[in-house]
Amino acid sequence: MIDTAITDLLYGFTVALEPHNLMWCFVGVLVGNMVGVLPGMGPLATISILLPLTFGMKAVPAILMLAGILYGGQYGGAICSILLNLPCHPPHAVTCLDGYPMTKQGRGGVALGVTVIASFIGASWGITEMIFLSPLLVRAALQFGPAEVCSLMLLGLLAGSTLARGSPLKGVCMTVLGLFLGSVGTDLETGSERFTFGMTELDDGVELIALALGLFGVAEFMSSVNQMSPINMAYTNVRFRDMRPTLADLKRSFFPMCRGTIIGSLCSLIPGTGPTIASFVAYAAEKKVSRTPEKFGTGMIEGVVCPETATHSSIQGDFIPTMSLGIPGDAVMALLLGALMIQGIVPGPQLISQHPDIFWGLVASFWIGNIILVILNVPLIGIWCKMLAIPYRFLYPSAMFFVCIGVYAANNDFFQVGEVVALGMLGYILLRLGFHPAPVVLGFVLGPRFEENFRRAMLIARGDITVFVTRPISAVFIGMCVLLLASQLYFRLRGPKIKPDAAAQGEGSPPMPGQMTPQRIPVTPAE
Amino acid sequence: MWAKTFNTNGPEDGREEIVQPSTSLLRDLVRKKDFYAGGLMLLVGIGIALKGSTYRLGSLMHMGPGFMPTALGILLMLLGIAIGASALAAAGAGGEEESQSILPDNPQWWAWFCILMSPVLFIFFGRYFGMAPGTFACVFIAALGDRTATWKATFILATVVTVFGVGLFSYFLQVPMPIFTWGGGL
Numbered sequence: 001m002i003d004t005a006i007t008d009l010l011y012g013f014t015v016a017l018e019p020h021n022l023m024w025c026f027v028g029v030l031v032g033n034m035v036g037v038l039p040g041m042g043p044l045a046t047i048s049i050l051l052p053l054t055f056g057m058k059a060v061p062a063i064l065m066l067a068g069i070l071y072g073g074q075y076g077g078a079i080c081s082i083l084l085n086l087p088c089h090p091p092h093a094v095t096c097l098d099g100y101p102m103t104k105q106g107r108g109g110v111a112l113g114v115t116v117i118a119s120f121i122g123a124s125w126g127i128t129e130m131i132f133l134s135p136l137l138v139r140a141a142l143q144f145g146p147a148e149v150c151s152l153m154l155l156g157l158l159a160g161s162t163l164a165r166g167s168p169l170k171g172v173c174m175t176v177l178g179l180f181l182g183s184v185g186t187d188l189e190t191g192s193e194r195f196t197f198g199m200t201e202l203d204d205g206v207e208l209i210a211l212a213l214g215l216f217g218v219a220e221f222m223s224s225v226n227q228m229s230p231i232n233m234a235y236t237n238v239r240f241r242d243m244r245p246t247l248a249d250l251k252r253s254f255f256p257m258c259r260g261t262i263i264g265s266l267c268s269l270i271p272g273t274g275p276t277i278a279s280f281v282a283y284a285a286e287k288k289v290s291r292t293p294e295k296f297g298t299g300m301i302e303g304v305v306c307p308e309t310a311t312h313s314s315i316q317g318d319f320i321p322t323m324s325l326g327i328p329g330d331a332v333m334a335l336l337l338g339a340l341m342i343q344g345i346v347p348g349p350q351l352i353s354q355h356p357d358i359f360w361g362l363v364a365s366f367w368i369g370n371i372i373l374v375i376l377n378v379p380l381i382g383i384w385c386k387m388l389a390i391p392y393r394f395l396y397p398s399a400m401f402f403v404c405i406g407v408y409a410a411n412n413d414f415f416q417v418g419e420v421v422a423l424g425m426l427g428y429i430l431l432r433l434g435f436h437p438a439p440v441v442l443g444f445v446l447g448p449r450f451e452e453n454f455r456r457a458m459l460i461a462r463g464d465i466t467v468f469v470t471r472p473i474s475a476v477f478i479g480m481c482v483l484l485l486a487s488q489l490y491f492r493l494r495g496p497k498i499k500p501d502a503a504a505q506g507e508g509s510p511p512m513p514g515q516m517t518p519q520r521i522p523v524t525p526a527e
Numbered sequence: 528m529w530a531k532t533f534n535t536n537g538p539e540d541g542r543e544e545i546v547q548p549s550t551s552l553l554r555d556l557v558r559k560k561d562f563y564a565g566g567l568m569l570l571v572g573i574g575i576a577l578k579g580s581t582y583r584l585g586s587l588m589h590m591g592p593g594f595m596p597t598a599l600g601i602l603l604m605l606l607g608i609a610i611g612a613s614a615l616a617a618a619g620a621g622g623e624e625e626s627q628s629i630l631p632d633n634p635q636w637w638a639w640f641c642i643l644m645s646p647v648l649f650i651f652f653g654r655y656f657g658m659a660p661g662t663f664a665c666v667f668i669a670a671l672g673d674r675t676a677t678w679k680a681t682f683i684l685a686t687v688v689t690v691f692g693v694g695l696f697s698y699f700l701q702v703p704m705p706i707f708t709w710g711g712g713l
Binding site: 055169170173177179183226397398400401404407409412428433434435454458462464 | 560561563564567568571575578579582583586587588589590591592593595596599600602603606607609610613629630631633635638639642643645646647649650653654658661662665666667669670672673674675676684685688692696700701702703704
C-alpha cells in the first residue's frame, strides 16, 4: 500500500512540477498570501473573489491555484493577527491572544518566524495523512449505494452547520436555506422549472459565484464599511533579521508543535470540525499541559505555535473528505468543490481514479506551495507588513469591481450581477439577525446531489423510508447524526460554562467578528 | 474562562439588558433579535412550502419536483418557530449580554446604498457603454460610501482600478465584454 502511495505521489509531483501548473500554484499562493494579509479579507471572501480568475483555465491548474489561495490566505492571516491583533479569519482569533503580546514585547518577528515553521510542519502532517487515508476512504466509499451517500451527506451537512460558529439552530436554518437555493432552476429528473418565477435566466439555477460573492463579499463590505478604526501600525516594522527564533524558542515550541499537529489531524477527521475548532482546542490543551498556565496571554510562544500548527494540519486534513468522498466539511471546501464542478468534474469517490492528475497533483502541490510560502514569507515579510497599511476605503471599492466583473465572467451575463445585489442584501440582513451565512454555500453545493441521491434511494427502496436505518452503513451515519444532535442539546442545556471549547463554537462569541468588524473586538487576554 | 473573554460586544453593548429587570414579557420579546430571526425564517419557510406545493409532489417512491422544496419549506418553518421559541424563553429568563439591536450602533445607510448601487451601475454602464465606464462607475460609487472619501481620491482610485481592471480582464483574461460601446448591442 505504501508502495502505491509513493508511486502515485511521485506521479503527482510530475503533474505539479509541470511549468504551467507550477506557475499557477505560485500565483495562487502569492495572491492568496497578499490578499490574506489585508485586514478585513477572510479566506472565504478571498477565494470567492479570486474564483473567476480560474474560469479560463484547465481543471488541474485551476484547483492548484485555488488551493494555493486558501493556504496562502491562511499564512497571510497569521501576519495580520499577530502584528495588528486583527483576526481576519476565525482560527487566528486564538493566535492573537499570545501573538499580539509578543509583538508588543518586540518579539513579533519571532512569533511570525515560528508560525511559518509551525504551519509548515502542521501542513506536512496533514498532507501525509491525506496521501494514506484518502485511498482507504475511497475503497470504502465505492461500496456506498444512494442510501449511504444520502446519510453521509446528511451527516456532513449537520456537522457543518451545528459545529460551525453561532447557534446550531441558526446554522441548520442556513443549511436548509442553502439546500432550497440549490433546488432553484430546472429539475434534473422531470425537467420542470422550480422557483424561477418566469425568469429564464434562473433556469440553470442560482449562480454559485453570485451566491458566494453576495454573501461573503457584498454583505461583508456592508458590515465593515466605516466600522474600521485606524490601524495601529506601531509594531509592523518587522525585518527578516527579527524573524529568527533562538534555540530556546525552538526548543520550547517543539512539543507544542507535535501536540498541535495531532489535535489538528484529529479534528479534521471529524466532519464539520474545521480549523477553527482545532485551534481553540489546541490552545486550551496547551494551556492545560503547560506548567505555567497563568502566563498564557502574556506572550507565550507555545500559545502561538500550537494553534497555528493545528490550524494548518486540519486545513490539509479537510481536503480528505472533500476530495475522496465529495463531501465538503465547511464553506471553503464547498467553494473549492463548486469550482471543480464548474470545470465539469463530478466530485465523489470516483474522482481519484478518474482524475488522478487532479488529486495527486493537488497533494504534491500542497508541499510545493507550502515550501513556496516559507520562501515567500521569510524574506518578503517587510513587503507584507507594508501591505497592512492599505486602507479599507481603497480596498472595498476595488473588491466591488472584482465582484462585478467576476460574476459577469462566469456566464457573460449581467443578470447574475443583479443576483449579487439581491443576495448581498439578504446576506447582510441575515448577518444582522445573528445568522452566519457560511453553511448556505455548503447546502447549496450539496443540495442537488443530495436530492438526486435521495430520490434514487427512495426509488430503489420502493418508497420505504426505513431503508436509511435498515442498511448497516447508512444506519451508522444516521446514528452519528443523532449523536451529534443529542450532544448539541446536552451542551446547550448544561450551559456554555462547562466546556470552554463548546462555548467557543456554540455560543460563538469569538470568531465571526474577524470578518464582520475586525477592529471592534477587544481580544483581551485571559485573566 | 478564556472563552468568555472573547466577548464580541464592547462593554457598552447590552448594558441596559443587564441592569433593567424584564418588566414586560412582550416588550422584551419585541426587542429580541432572535424573535425577528425566527419570524423571518418562518415567513421564508411558508413562502417556500406554498410555492413548492404548487409543483407536482408525487409519492415517496416517485418523487415529483415539488417534494423536496415543500419538505425544506416545512422544515424551515419548524426551525423558525424553534428560534422564536428560544427567544421567548430567553425573554422570560431576563436579559443576556448580547446586543439585541438589529441595526448596528451607527447605521451606514449612505454607505450601504453606495455598495448596493455599485453592481447596479456596473450593469447599466457596462451594458450600454462598455467595460471601462462600467468599472469606473462601479468603483466610484462604492468608494463614495466611505466617510472620509473625497472627490479627488475617489476619482483617482476609480481611474486606477479601471486601467488595471480593463488590462487584466479584457486583455489578459479575455472576458468577452467591449471596452467601449454605445447604446449596447446586448
